[in-house]
Amino acid sequence: MEDMHEIxxxxxxxxxxxxxTEITYDTPLISGGIVDSFSMVSLKRFxxxxxxxxxxxxxxxxxxxxxxxxxxxxxxxxIA
Amino acid sequence: xxxxxxxxxxxxxxFDWKISEDELGNKEGDQINIGxxxxxxxxxxxxxxxxxxxxxxxxxxxxxxxxxxxxxATNSIGHYLRSLGIRDEDRVxxxxxxxxxLYLGFLGILKIGAIAQPLFSAFGDESLxxxxxxxxxxxxxxxxxxxxxxxxxxxxxxxxxFIIVVDxxxxxxxxEREVAFDLETAPKVDQLEIFPTxxxxxxxxxxxxxxxxxxxxxxxxHGSLISQYLTTKWVLDLQDNDIYWCTADPGWVTGTSYxxxxxxxxxxxxxxxxxxxxxxxxxxxxxxxxxxxxxxxPTAIRSLMxxxxxxxKKYDLSSLRHLASVGEPLNSxxxxxxxxxxxxxxxxxxxxxxxxxxxxxxxxxxKIKPGSMGKPFPGITATxxxxxxxxxxxxxxxxxLIAIKPGWPSMMxxxxxNEETYKKKFVNGWYIPGDxxxxxxxGYFWFVGRDDDVINTGGHLVSPFEVESALLExxxxxxxxxxxxxxxxxxxxxxxxxxxxxxxxxxxELDLQIMNFVRKKLSPLAMPxxxxxxxxxxxxxxxxxxxxxxxxxxxxxxxxxxxxxxxD
Numbered sequence: 001m002e003d004m005h006e007i008x009x010x011x012x013x014x015x016x017x018x019x020x021t022e023i024t025y026d027t028p029l030i031s032g033g034i035v036d037s038f039s040m041v042s043l044k045r046f047x048x049x050x051x052x053x054x055x056x057x058x059x060x061x062x063x064x065x066x067x068x069x070x071x072x073x074x075x076x077x078x079i080a
Numbered sequence: 081x082x083x084x085x086x087x088x089x090x091x092x093x094x095f096d097w098k099i100s101e102d103e104l105g106n107k108e109g110d111q112i113n114i115g116x117x118x119x120x121x122x123x124x125x126x127x128x129x130x131x132x133x134x135x136x137x138x139x140x141x142x143x144x145x146x147x148x149x150x151x152x153a154t155n156s157i158g159h160y161l162r163s164l165g166i167r168d169e170d171r172v173x174x175x176x177x178x179x180x181x182l183y184l185g186f187l188g189i190l191k192i193g194a195i196a197q198p199l200f201s202a203f204g205d206e207s208l209x210x211x212x213x214x215x216x217x218x219x220x221x222x223x224x225x226x227x228x229x230x231x232x233x234x235x236x237x238x239x240x241x242f243i244i245v246v247d248x249x250x251x252x253x254x255x256e257r258e259v260a261f262d263l264e265t266a267p268k269v270d271q272l273e274i275f276p277t278x279x280x281x282x283x284x285x286x287x288x289x290x291x292x293x294x295x296x297x298x299x300x301x302h303g304s305l306i307s308q309y310l311t312t313k314w315v316l317d318l319q320d321n322d323i324y325w326c327t328a329d330p331g332w333v334t335g336t337s338y339x340x341x342x343x344x345x346x347x348x349x350x351x352x353x354x355x356x357x358x359x360x361x362x363x364x365x366x367x368x369x370x371x372x373x374x375x376x377x378p379t380a381i382r383s384l385m386x387x388x389x390x391x392x393k394k395y396d397l398s399s400l401r402h403l404a405s406v407g408e409p410l411n412s413x414x415x416x417x418x419x420x421x422x423x424x425x426x427x428x429x430x431x432x433x434x435x436x437x438x439x440x441x442x443x444x445x446x447k448i449k450p451g452s453m454g455k456p457f458p459g460i461t462a463t464x465x466x467x468x469x470x471x472x473x474x475x476x477x478x479x480x481l482i483a484i485k486p487g488w489p490s491m492m493x494x495x496x497x498n499e500e501t502y503k504k505k506f507v508n509g510w511y512i513p514g515d516x517x518x519x520x521x522x523g524y525f526w527f528v529g530r531d532d533d534v535i536n537t538g539g540h541l542v543s544p545f546e547v548e549s550a551l552l553e554x555x556x557x558x559x560x561x562x563x564x565x566x567x568x569x570x571x572x573x574x575x576x577x578x579x580x581x582x583x584x585x586x587x588x589e590l591d592l593q594i595m596n597f598v599r600k601k602l603s604p605l606a607m608p609x610x611x612x613x614x615x616x617x618x619x620x621x622x623x624x625x626x627x628x629x630x631x632x633x634x635x636x637x638x639x640x641x642x643x644x645x646x647x648d
Contacts, residue, residue, distance in 0.1 A: 015596060019225040030356040032138040033177060036202060037357055037383070037569075038538070038604035042595045049588045061387070062358050 004051075004075065009068045011046055025069045030062040040065055047071065053078040081401070083444035085314040088455070095458035097489060100310035104345075112302045113277045115158070115191030117309075118344035119151040120274070131349045134323075134369060135180050138355035143180055147347070150184060153263060155272035157181075157188025160261055164242055166219055168193030168275050169282060173212060173220040174330070175230070177201050178354040181246045181263055182330055185221050186340055190283055190302070193275030197285040197297075200331030200540075201226055206550065206601040207295075209233045211287045212240060214297055215496060221261075223247050231255060279303030279489070285496055286333045288433040289543035291532040297496030298333075298433045304490035305345060307437035311457060312342030315429060316373055317402050317444045324350040325366070326375040332540065333433040334406055337490070338375055359387035363395040370399040377407040379538035381414045381426060382569045392421045402444060404429055407539020408571050409527040412451035428453055430527070432513050434505070436490030440482075440525050453517065453525040461485035463510075464519050467531075470508040476521045479528050483510035533563070533627055538570040542606050544627065547574055550601045551608075554594055556584040561617050563631040565610065576608035577617055577630055586613035620644045 005025055013023055016035050029035045035043060044060050047053070055078060064074045085091055106112050122132070128148040135143045145153065166172060172189045174196060176182040182198070189196040197215050199208060201223075208229055212220070219242035220230060230243055234256065241257060248260035277283070284300040312318055316338065324343050328334035343350040351369045355361060357380065366374065384392075403418060403426040410428040419425045427442035430453040440462055442454035456462040463472040464480040473480055486506065495502045505512055516528040535542040544562035551560035559579045564572035578594070580586060591611050599607035618626045621644060632639045 018228045021225065028138060028356075031358045031361055033354065033356045035356070036604050038607060038609075039599060041609050042592060042599060042607065045588075045592050045595065049592060058386075062356065062383075063360070066358070 004072050005068055007050070008047070008071050008075075012043070012068065015042070015046075023068070025072075026067050028066050029068075030066045032066075035065070037062060043071075047075055051075055051079055081319075083317050084319065085317070085443055085445070088443045088446050088458070091314070091458045097306055097310075097459055100306045100489075104306065104309060106306070108279070110278075111276050112279055112305060113190060113193075113274050114283055114302050114305050114341055114345070115154055115187040115189075116274045117305055118187055118341060119147060119154050122147045122344070122347040123151050125347065127347050130347065132344060133180065133183060134349065134351045136351070136353050136355070136365065137179075145180065145184075150187070150344070152268050152270060153180075153184045154187040154191055155269040156263065156266045157185050157261075158191040158272050159269040160266060161188065161194065161219070162192055164219065164244075164259070166192065166194050166242075168277075170194045170219070171197045171215040171217040171285060173197040173199055173215070173217045175199050175201055175203075175208065175220050175222040175226055176246070177223065177225075178329055178335075178352055179223065179246070180352075181221065183340055183352070184263065185246075186330060186336065187344070190277075191272060191274050193277050193281065195282050195285050196336075197287075198330050198332075198336060199287065200329060200603065202605070203229075203331075203603045204599065204601045205229045205232045207546075207603055207606075209236060210294055211297070212237060214287075214294065215285055218242065219244060221246060224249060224252075227258070277302045279306075280493070282493070284336060286336070286433050288333075289534060289541045289546060290501070291534050291543060292545050293501070295543065295546070296498055296501060298492045299494050299496055300436050300490065301493055304337075304436045305341060307488055307490035308337050308341045309345045311438045311441075312338060312346050315427075315438050315441050315443060315457070316342065316375055316404055318343060318346045318348045318373060320348065322348050322372045322401075323370055323399070324348050324373045324375070325353070325369070325371045326350065327353070327362075327377065327380055328375070328406075333436070334375075334377075337437060338406075357383060359384050359391050360394075363392060363397060366397050366400065367395045372399055373402045373404075374400060375404045375406065376426070377539045378405055378410045378414060379407065379570050381405060381410070381418065385414065385417050386569060389421055397422060400424065403427065404442075406431065406438075408536050409453070410451070415448070415450035425450070430454070430525070434492040434511075434513065435484070435488075436492060437488070439484060439488075449520075449524055451526070452520075453527050455523050455525065456484075460488055462525070464517055464525075465508070465510060470510070473519075477518055479516055479518045481531055482513050482515045482517045482525070483507075484513065485509070486511045533631070535562075535564040535572050535574055537564070537567075537572050537574060537605055540605050542574055544574075546602060547576065547598060547606050547608065550598050550606070551576060551578060551594065553601070554597050556580050556590060557594065559617055559625070561625045561627055561630055562608065563627050563634055565634040567609070573609040574606060575610045575612070575634060577612050577614050579614055579616060
């Protein structure tokens with residue numbers, strides 16, 4: 001499987017970063033203001049589509065989505 | 081501690097806006113400039129060394145400004161704008177995250193008599209264009225991260241002469257019409273000639289959405305200060321030693337009326353957190369800065385409720401003494417929850433972009449009825465009128481339209497370039513905000529809902545028309561209808577019903593593609609959180625899409641009269 005971290009990072013850069021801000025696996029996405037709480041819904045949808053999973057709404061918290069690393073941890077919980 | 085308002089009932093009896101005018105030392109016919117009142121005047125009152133603004137960024141970096149610092153910084157910005165040829169009544173857009181330049185730029189623009197046009201920095205290029213075109217904005221002050229959105233639409237905006245970048249990287253070239261302005265290194269201007277503005281001189285242009293048509297530019301004037309100053313003092317109860325935190329973004333009216341004008345004209349210290357939402361981070365911020373007065377929004381409060389009670393216990397929040405909320409109705413559960421975890425309730429305040437200041441509210445010291453909007457601010461005559469006769473109800477408990485007698489100082493003066501729509505906001509001598517409510521036998525107002533199709537998501541108004549128009553620009557979309565659907569945190573979110581053009585098939589990928597298309601074009605708020613692909617939309621026989629039917633379905637309400645519905 002292509003590295004999940006790279007896929008998620010590339011998607012975040014493509015969709016949510018307008019300029020050349022550097023994103024690492026630890027960059028705070030929600031608390032850092034890169035992805036707002038409304039946009040989180042589209043990021044969640046992307047992950048669900050890509051990995052064919054369903055993330056319960058109560059698990060999709062700003063904290064759980066706050067970095068590429070944290071997102072990958074969450075996604076892995078739901079991949080069978 | 082005695083509240084500023086003291087007894088509400090006593091204040092109502094003999095109220096006159098002169099109370100505010102006297103405290104501000106301003107008489108009818110005198111010059112009045114919000115920029116000066118928020119900075120120079122506070123310094124003249126002996127508070128030059130008092131902290132005005134404590135700003136914290138997302139990485140925890142901090143900047144502190146005294147009142148003398150903000151006086152000089154706003155002078156410097158005003159001076160720079162003048163050097164570009166910006167003059168009174170020119171529109172200058174502020175398109176920035178919640179960085180200090182946004183707050184200081186706002187006051188700098190007002191000092192030279194130009195009109196500040198703050199826009200939410202998450203707006204996409206289409207939302208930005210529509211608002212800049214309507215205002216024929218001469219200059220935009222922004223950050224390098226937002227410049228690509230401006231560049232994208234630059235060719236369509238010959239009137240936009242200056243793109244002022246406050247954090248330009250000198251290693252990169254500036255493009256057409258772009259200029260760099262660095263507040264830290266800009267010449268410090270100690271004395272600036274303040275433009276002689278008066279009560280009716282235009283000050284701020286805030287854009288708000290309606291059901292139909294394009295967003296409307298709500299024009300405010302410098303005289304609005306008279307309302308904003310006193311409502312801040314009496315409702316938010318700001319006192320000299322308070323540390324205040326307004327969580328609103330100045331891209332919206334709360335962020336300017338009560339995030340800039342109110343606190344600074346009262347000479348208090350305010351904190352700003354420029355970071356995304358996280359319960360831990362918010363509580364840490366309150367603990368660190370010992371926030372005493374906190375003005376936030378139901379969406380944020382419900383997000384905090386969702387994060388649970390345990391996280392609250394990790395922090396010392398004992399500094400908090402007064403909490404208030406705005407943007408959408410505050411449900412009684414949230415009021416009761418805040419009382420349980422913070423030891424005090426959030427007091428709901430009601431107003432809108434057009435009113436410029438709080439008009440119906442719960443006051444410190446008043447009996448709180450959880451779920452109620454409270455009572456009219458002294459000096460505001462508000463009632464509920466019959467939707468058909470437009471006469472105030474004689475009996476209590478009846479649901480009708482909220483109506484306010486025009487004439488308070490911060491009432492909008494018009495919609496920019498749209499006097500016709502402005503006039504329609506008045507019926508039978510009343511200003512109609514467009515909300516439905518009832519009044520109980522003790523004079524408390526109870527919010528029922530909007531009287532139109534506008535979607536209030538997280539306290540921000542979204543026009544279904546704008547979202548539908550954006551959807552139609554997507555290559556796969558044939559028809560669209562946009563309504564609200566219930567949401568625990570945001571009260572309402574945007575939902576779209578879409579029919580597809582031949583050759584396109586509904587799929588999860590297309591769903592996400594359309595969501596992102598609208599997000600980038602308009603804003604994350606306007607992005608449908610759900611898209612339902614349908615074969616056809618309910619229409620009247622004349623072909624008009626019946627949003628009402630789709631709305632009723634989402635909210636589990638009666639569909640009502642369908643006699644005009646087109647046959648299948």
